[in-house]
Structures are given as C-alpha cells and as structure tokens.
Amino acid sequence: MNCNALLTTPEAAEYLRLSFRTLNNSRYTGLLAGVKAPPYRKMGKAVRYELSALDTWKAQFSEQTSTSESAA
Template identity: 65%
Template sequence: MPQISEQFDTNEAAAYLRFKPATLRNARHTGRLAGVTAPRYKKLGSTVRYERQALDEWMAQFKEQTSTGAAA
C-alpha cells in the first residue's frame, strides 16, 4: 500500500517550522527563508500545500547547536 504523505497548509507548515504564516508566504515569493532556499511546496489552484517530508528535509540542512561557543 502506498504511503500517504502528510500535507500542511500554510498555517500548519508555519507552526511546524515555528515561523509566522506571513513569513512563509513571503518566502514563497522570494524563494528564501532563514537565509537559505525556502522549502518546496505545491500549488493546487489557489491552495498551497507543503509535504512534511519537504519541511523535514529543509530543517535538516541546519546544523544542530550543542553549545554557545563562549570561551570560559
């Protein structure tokens, strides 16, 4: 059985990424979010959908911070 992907609208995707919906809408127009290429999305008529996998892949490009890097 094929796997059904989770799809989010703009508000859900913004909440998932912890951005404001307006920031995500702006990213669709500029192609940039947080200094890098914005996550992929699909436009079906006037409806915009983000797949969870695309959002997870977008987040994975950022390095995880484990310390502040401040000298003692």
C-alpha cells in the same frame, strides 16, 4: 504524522516554528532563513507543503547546544 502529509501554510509555519507571514513571503522571495525555501504545491488556489520536504529543509541546519558552537 504521515511523512507524505500535506500541510497548509499555517500548519507548515507552526511545524517550522515560523510566522505565517515569514513562510508566506518565502514563496515570493525564494529564500527562508537565508537559504532556498522549501518547495510547495499549488492545488488550485490552495498552497500545500509536504511534511517530508519540510523535514528535508530543516535537516540542513545543524543542531547546536550553545551559542559558542556557531562561532567554531
């Protein structure tokens, strides 16, 4: 997928493996998973997320191979 691609809220939620409602609510609270929610664009009534912005948001979470790593 093109890194400049614009995704709808359902597409972005699927990409992040979150529910539509969780991502939708993050626009109002400003938080998602306890950190600042990814930026979005309003195009008229439509909301779009840049794929590159979603990747940047995901990158702030460390990848873990076991639950014991999170306690370290």
